[in-house]
Amino acid sequence: MNTKERAQWGSKIGFILATAGSAIGLGNIWKFPGKAYAGGGGAYLVIYLAIVILIGIPMMLSEISLGRHAQKNTIGAFHSINPKYSWIGWIAVFTPFAILGYYSQVGGWVTSYIFSYITEPDAVMADGLGYFYNFLGYDAATGATHFPWKAILFGAAFAILTAYIIIKGVKDGIEKFNKIAMPLLLVILVVMLIRCCSLPGASDGLSYMLTCDWSKVDSGTLMSALGQAFFSLSVGMSILVTYGSYVGKDDNINRGTFMIAGLDTGVAFLAGFIIVPAVFATLGAEEVGKGGGFAFASLAGVFKAMPLGSVWGFMFYLLLFFAALSSCISVLEGIVSFVCEEWKFTRTKAAIIITAICYVFGVLYTITQASVSMQLPWADFTGITMTPVCDWMECLTDRILIPLTALAECIFIGWIWGTHHIKDEVTTGGVTKFSWYPVYRILIKFLCPIAIGAIIIYSFATGTTVS
Ligand code: PHE
Numbered sequence: 023m024n025t026k027e028r029a030q031w032g033s034k035i036g037f038i039l040a041t042a043g044s045a046i047g048l049g050n051i052w053k054f055p056g057k058a059y060a061g062g063g064g065a066y067l068v069i070y071l072a073i074v075i076l077i078g079i080p081m082m083l084s085e086i087s088l089g090r091h092a093q094k095n096t097i098g099a100f101h102s103i104n105p106k107y108s109w110i111g112w113i114a115v116f117t118p119f120a121i122l123g124y125y126s127q128v129g130g131w132v133t134s135y136i137f138s139y140i141t142e143p144d145a146v147m148a149d150g151l152g153y154f155y156n157f158l159g160y161d162a163a164t165g166a167t168h169f170p171w172k173a174i175l176f177g178a179a180f181a182i183l184t185a186y187i188i189i190k191g192v193k194d195g196i197e198k199f200n201k202i203a204m205p206l207l208l209v210i211l212v213v214m215l216i217r218c219c220s221l222p223g224a225s226d227g228l229s230y231m232l233t234c235d236w237s238k239v240d241s242g243t244l245m246s247a248l249g250q251a252f253f254s255l256s257v258g259m260s261i262l263v264t265y266g267s268y269v270g271k272d273d274n275i276n277r278g279t280f281m282i283a284g285l286d287t288g289v290a291f292l293a294g295f296i297i298v299p300a301v302f303a304t305l306g307a308e309e310v311g312k313g314g315g316f317a318f319a320s321l322a323g324v325f326k327a328m329p330l331g332s333v334w335g336f337m338f339y340l341l342l343f344f345a346a347l348s349s350c351i352s353v354l355e356g357i358v359s360f361v362c363e364e365w366k367f368t369r370t371k372a373a374i375i376i377t378a379i380c381y382v383f384g385v386l387y388t389i390t391q392a393s394v395s396m397q398l399p400w401a402d403f404t405g406i407t408m409t410p411v412c413d414w415m416e417c418l419t420d421r422i423l424i425p426l427t428a429l430a431e432c433i434f435i436g437w438i439w440g441t442h443h444i445k446d447e448v449t450t451g452g453v454t455k456f457s458w459y460p461v462y463r464i465l466i467k468f469l470c471p472i473a474i475g476a477i478i479i480y481s482f483a484t485g486t487t488v489s
Pocket of ligand 1: 044045046047048049050118121253254255256259261349350352353
């Protein structure tokens with residue numbers, strides 16, 4: 023397929039909003055605040071920012087440039103540059119395939135919670151944890167289990183919505199959706215920020231987030247911030263290469279990358295300034311980020327303690343909904359672009375088939391949360407542990423696929439293909455400025471591979487997931 027036939031973003035801002043939409047996701051809003059709290063508030067923010075600048079931005083710029091250079095899907099891109107390395111593209115495309123199923127299920131849970139806060143807010147807020155367990159098919163009071171129909175059906179609705187936007191196309195689907203969703207998301211965030219920071223008692227949380235408590239920082243904090251930055255910036259999963267391939271040759275991708283990373287980090291920080299103060303003011307500091315179901319279970323207690331709690335709960339899940347959907351469409355696009363270009367499927371056929379296959383894995387993810395016991399062996403340096411299927415899926419993507427793709431990419435760009443190709447692409451042959459190229463080159467050749475290698479070893483040595 024030649025360049026002219028390929029889809030392109032309709033505008034510069036379209037590319038930025040769509041890519042920011044991919045980056046801004048569940049990770050920013052519900053994972054980041056808990057991690058920032060555990061990592062010493064302000065101290066974590068400083069570390070995270072440094073990682074985004076030194077490692078995240080060079081990786082993002084590399085992926086976007088590679089995509090625009092090749093004008094192809096991720097596998098096609100690696101293949102066209104050096105067929106010996108198309109395997110990097112294959113793992114890169116397999117990663118979103120492994121993520122799509124569970125990410126869209128969680129999107130479905132979020133959607134269901136929007137309705138719960140409209141139809142039965144008192145039930146959710148009275149017993150946040152019990153309600154969440156019950157939603158996932160487990161009755162905490164009796165210990166009985168049931169099939170989590172509601173979660174699975176909402177998961178289906180979310181998956182269909184994602185596929186629908188993808189079928190509409192790059193410009194009329196992805197770009198159009200993000201141009202509406204991203205500004206809306208920002209407005210909701212700001213409104214929530216004002217409300218949460220003005221709750222009585224919130225100032226303690228706010229000052230916690232603005233003070234650097236370095237005593238809480240250790241090697242684990244660094245690793246978790248690194249993993250978080252990767253997941254959050256959508257690095258290492260074929261998405262940025264694909265989205266980059268739709269960028270016009272006259273766009274300044276250097277500036278675009280900084281804007282996208284800035285938006286993503288800004289939203290994560292805002293979420294931290296919303297959730298930490300709100301939890302401090304209502305449930306008490308020690309509840310921040312507690313447990314896997316924090317966003318569903320603990321936050322119900324926060325809304326219960328706030329005046330007009332059901333309205334704030336509704337707004338919060340609406341916010342999560344936009345964040346999850348804009349990320350989920352990027353995950354699907356990362357696979358659809360490949361299937362359409364290399365296997366010549368139509369967009370509609372590709373989107374439907376991939377959605378259907380991944381949905382099956384997604385259902386497994388939801389049912390193994392609490393209602394069905396199904397385990398797979400997971401091996402790391404701490405030994406072999408039988409792990410519930412849902413956790414196993416996250417281990418596979420977060421501990422192996424994402425860091426491995428990212429590592430392979432920076433070794434490929436830094437040591438095999440050569441960073442001068444990235445320079446040519448970013449400057450469009452010397453036209454656009456790329457004044458920090460000498461720094462970029464060192465970061466991509468040395469710092470990035472070392473840091474990513476460290477994440478892989480650390481997570482296997484300690485048996486913890488770092489994203
Ligand atoms: N970056 C998204 C987040 O922070 C996650 C994501 C994962 C996006 C996979 C795309 C693909 O939640």
